[in-house]
Amino acid sequence: xxxxxxxxxxxxxxxxxxxxxxxxxxxxxxxxxxxxxxxxxxxxxxxxxxxxxxxxxxxxxxxxxxxxxxxxxxxxxxxxxxxxxxxxxxxxxxxxxxxxxxxxxxxxxxxxxxxxxxxxxxxxxxxxxxxxxxxxxxxxxxxxxxxxxxxxxxxxxxxxxxxxxxxxxxxxxxxxxxxxxxxxxxxxxxxxxxxxxxxxxxxxxxxxxxxxxxxxxxxxxxxxxxxxxxxxxxxxxxxxxxxxxxxxxxxxxxxxxxxxxxxxxxxxxxxxxxxxxxxxxxxxxxxxxxxxxxxxxxxxxxxxxxxxxxxxxxxxxxxxxxxxxxxxxxxxxxxxxxxxxxxxxxxxxxxxxxxxxxxxxxxxxxxxxxx
Amino acid sequence: xxxxxxxxxxxxxxxxxxxxxxxxxxxxxxxxxxxxxxxxxxxxxxxxxxxxxxxxxxxxxxxxxxxxxxxxxxxxxxxxxxxxxxxxxxxxxxxxxxxxxxxxxxxxxxxxxxxxxxxxxxxxxxxxxxxxxxxxxxxxxxxxxxxxxxxxxxxxxxxxxxxxxxxxxxxxxxxxxxxxxxxxxxxxxxxxxxxxxxxxxxxxxxxxxxxxxxxxxxxxxxxxxxxxxxxxxxxxxxxxxxxxxxxxxxxxxxxxxxxxxxxxxxxxxxxxxxxxxxxxxxxxxxxxxxxxxxxxxxxxxxxxxxxxxxxxxxxxxxxxxxxxxxxxxxxxxxxxxxxxxxxxxxxxxxxxxxxxxx
Amino acid sequence: xxxxxxxxxxxxxxxxxxxxxxxxxxxxxxxxxxxxxxxxxxxxxxxxxxxxxxxxxxxxxxxxxxxxxxxxxxxxxxxxxxxxxxxxxxxxxxxxxxxxxxxxxxxxxxxxxxxxxxxxxxxxxxxxxxxxxxxxxxxxxxxxxxxxxxxxxxxxxxxxxxxxxxxxxxxxxxxxx
Numbered sequence: 063x064x065x066x067x068x069x070x071x072x073x074x075x076x077x078x079x080x081x082x083x084x085x086x087x088x089x090x091x092x093x094x095x096x097x098x099x100x101x102x103x104x105x106x107x108x109x110x111x112x113x114x115x116x117x118x119x120x121x122x123x124x125x126x127x128x129x130x131x132x133x134x135x136x137x138x139x140x141x142x143x144x145x146x147x148x149x150x151x152x153x154x155x156x157x158x159x160x161x162x163x164x165x166x167x168x169x170x171x172x173x174x175x176x177x178x179x180x181x182x183x184x185x186x187x188x189x190x191x192x193x194x195x196x197x198x199x200x201x202x203x204x205x206x207x208x209x210x211x212x213x214x215x216x217x218x219x220x221x222x223x224x225x226x227x228x229x230x231x232x233x234x235x236x237x238x239x240x241x242x243x244x245x246x247x248x249x250x251x252x253x254x255x256x257x258x259x260x261x262x263x264x265x266x267x268x269x270x271x272x273x274x275x276x277x278x279x280x281x282x283x284x285x286x287x288x289x290x291x292x293x294x295x296x297x298x299x300x301x302x303x304x305x306x307x308x309x310x311x312x313x314x315x316x317x318x319x320x321x322x323x324x325x326x327x328x329x330x331x332x333x334x335x336x337x338x339x340x341x342x343x344x345x346x347x348x349x350x351x352x353x354x355x356x357x358x359x360x361x362x363x364x365x366x367x368x369x370x371x372x373x374x375x376x377x378x379x380x381x382x383x384x385x386x387x388x389x390x391x392x393x394x395x396x397x398x399x400x401x402x403x404x405x406x407x408x409x410x411x412x413x414x415x416x417x418x419x420x421x422x423x424x425x426x427x428x429x430x431x432x433x
Numbered sequence: 434x435x436x437x438x439x440x441x442x443x444x445x446x447x448x449x450x451x452x453x454x455x456x457x458x459x460x461x462x463x464x465x466x467x468x469x470x471x472x473x474x475x476x477x478x479x480x481x482x483x484x485x486x487x488x489x490x491x492x493x494x495x496x497x498x499x500x501x502x503x504x505x506x507x508x509x510x511x512x513x514x515x516x517x518x519x520x521x522x523x524x525x526x527x528x529x530x531x532x533x534x535x536x537x538x539x540x541x542x543x544x545x546x547x548x549x550x551x552x553x554x555x556x557x558x559x560x561x562x563x564x565x566x567x568x569x570x571x572x573x574x575x576x577x578x579x580x581x582x583x584x585x586x587x588x589x590x591x592x593x594x595x596x597x598x599x600x601x602x603x604x605x606x607x608x609x610x611x612x613x614x615x616x617x618x619x620x621x622x623x624x625x626x627x628x629x630x631x632x633x634x635x636x637x638x639x640x641x642x643x644x645x646x647x648x649x650x651x652x653x654x655x656x657x658x659x660x661x662x663x664x665x666x667x668x669x670x671x672x673x674x675x676x677x678x679x680x681x682x683x684x685x686x687x688x689x690x691x692x693x694x695x696x697x698x699x700x701x702x703x704x705x706x707x708x709x710x711x712x713x714x715x716x717x718x719x720x721x722x723x724x725x726x727x728x729x730x731x732x733x734x735x736x737x738x739x740x741x742x743x744x745x746x747x748x749x750x751x752x753x754x755x756x757x758x759x760x761x762x763x764x765x766x767x768x769x770x771x772x773x774x775x776x777x778x779x780x781x782x783x784x785x786x787x788x789x790x791x
Numbered sequence: 792x793x794x795x796x797x798x799x800x801x802x803x804x805x806x807x808x809x810x811x812x813x814x815x816x817x818x819x820x821x822x823x824x825x826x827x828x829x830x831x832x833x834x835x836x837x838x839x840x841x842x843x844x845x846x847x848x849x850x851x852x853x854x855x856x857x858x859x860x861x862x863x864x865x866x867x868x869x870x871x872x873x874x875x876x877x878x879x880x881x882x883x884x885x886x887x888x889x890x891x892x893x894x895x896x897x898x899x900x901x902x903x904x905x906x907x908x909x910x911x912x913x914x915x916x917x918x919x920x921x922x923x924x925x926x927x928x929x930x931x932x933x934x935x936x937x938x939x940x941x942x943x944x945x946x947x948x949x950x951x952x953x954x955x956x957x958x959x960x961x962x963x964x965x966x967x968x
Contacts, residue, residue, distance in 0.1 A: 077588045085671040099592070099759055126889035129924040188671045190662055190756025193834060196492035200845050214861040214938065220924040228929060229861065255833045256753070261823040262663055263755050414592070415758040418671050491834045495846045753834040754827065769820065 081110045085418045088428030104406045112432040119392040124150045124359040132218035135430035137177040138372040140169045143222040149368035149379040150224040153361035159350040162226030163304040171335040176205040177373035185422040204242045226352030267322035271408040271420035282400035285375025290324035292317040297371035324423040398430040438554035478508040480694040491752045520683035530584035535688035537577035542695040552733035563624035575601040582677040593676025597667030603766040608654035610774035611647035614781045615707045628711040635710035643781045648708045655700035663754035705739035712736040858940040863923035867939040868956040875964040878935035880911040884927035892920040914956040
């Protein structure tokens, strides 16, 4: 049991980072045992933003529960909604129209770019450079505008529904996505000039927060966190959904396993997402945007699991149905929770300043961890 | 020509016309004190606004633009807010040290004003060891930071203070050595003599490579000494929330804030004096007409222009670079800056002995 | 995909290395200074190019603020010039709502033939509970409700957020079943 105030018997300093702290980006509470500037132990305390979303979902119908998942990982709300919709479709054996599939993937990848942009800015801010945050928001804002025009919201969209998408894409959608791609390509070199190539930044990131491939697997890390350690785990490649198997894109892998590798994975994923969008944006098939579904959805008795690749890693939806209109039990497998569990292992023996960099590269979204 | 020296002479004569010499001196001291305090206030207001505008434009924002025309009264509003806020002393803190630390910070900043020549023949104290005085007094400022960090009874504050201690003590070495470069070349510790030595060209434009190196090292070292990003480890917002002044609020916080900005001004003024010729106008060799035009610009304008250029440089750094880690910070000093400045000072000494400089 | 190659090669290039000789030392210093200057050039560009500023001065630009027509601000019930709406009181929206935001109170009107006909008395909408999920609008069979583009919802009294969407004296439009 940790003594919250004061020091341990060995004279180590125990400090509480969070729940209100500039670097935790939310209400994460880390109890850190320090020896001088060196970290001996990091103990995350969770639950400050636990809203019992899984329990709430048990009283909501299969159409209604999807909107709640936007509030978990609010930076990849489209992808969360996508996973839930896919899981329900799996249970109901609904065939989603081709147009809806393409729209879904476009939205997913736009969300991934938006999420990585925000992460990039916040990451630089954690390291003390404030300017990239604002520059990242310039591009992210363009994506938000696209989302707002088509889905009607900027963050919590609730756009994916069982059977397709809620509304057809806006007539301007194609043009605006093209504009965004052009803007992105004209600005992306600034990321390297301001952050990636910077000697101070590289010194802060390289060789810091090492996570071996074995450890990444045993901690259950997924997404860019695991791929930075060389673990190939992209759900879009291994369990493709909604037509990812037909797209040409690379799974980004770095082998160093340090903070810089995780950083580079995300930066290179931005380009892969752009590549996916470029393949699809001019080839949106005509047709329905939503399959015909019954007014009341009833999943057959059984268990259904669907995984999707969010910006942070593997997001899983597990539905147990008793055959009624509401799920008997829902479990969400959130990527942030598993990734956070590796923090203690990574941080031991490094400096306090490095902890901030590591938390930055884990890309933690606290509501995703607590649910 | 309009200049500060004429004004000060006129005031002196006017006071002497109806006071005896002792009271003249007392009255002049009071005037100087008031001037320093008002300069402090004005500098604080101007520099805070400047920092906010610089950061805003770099960050593709507009910056303060609501209070007053183009937002120029924004710092007044901020000051007013800080004045009316409650200055809390946390439970369990060392009350005396906690309240004394911001005062010490501001006293040190005021003391540093003394030997600076603001314009031609216009300085408070023509000290013949001006450079030494500046180096000595500026190192007191670390005590106020340590005092604040210790007295706050807060772990973040303590860590910030300890970082700051290690940082300032190390970076004083290379700051001192880079200042010594100029001292060796001029053969004087007096700031006015140093300015006079640049009458036919500023040190940085005379083309001596060691001077250029020491200028770069000086800028880096003073950025670290004033706890500015990328060396703001004592505050390190994302790690230590606010570092040594985490527990400060209201006017006590404002004093720390003010002291930081005034310190920036002073180190930039020293830098401008040593390397950019202080109030000396820009002259090119024997272009007599050009030099004559330059002489028409008031010397105070030259001084403040150069100082604000250096301040802008330091602000530019702050809004571009990420923060260093504490061990990297010390590595940079002990493995890079200090060896370079030592070799540099050797070179300069050699130059001075052999008479290779001009 | 040229830019990918650029970035990955740049990440391998200079970087900090263990100093193993004077040349390496000098090269480290050189690359370090170069990388910092590149960053300074970028921020310097933005410092001098004010046309890149993207700030929108929000409360001042209310008149010119254009929200897309799909923006989900609040649920409204459009009435035509005869003070008629299209809501039959079928409670599809009430059932579709995940958090009991909508409550429909029905009454029985007498038709000219003297028959009793179900109609809405009050369409109660709790804005404070609404998450703007758009499910009610999708569920409505007669397109009686839609999302409005208003977004400045702050009030001093929470009671003001509970709204009755059908206007007083309004009735259902002819022909809507």
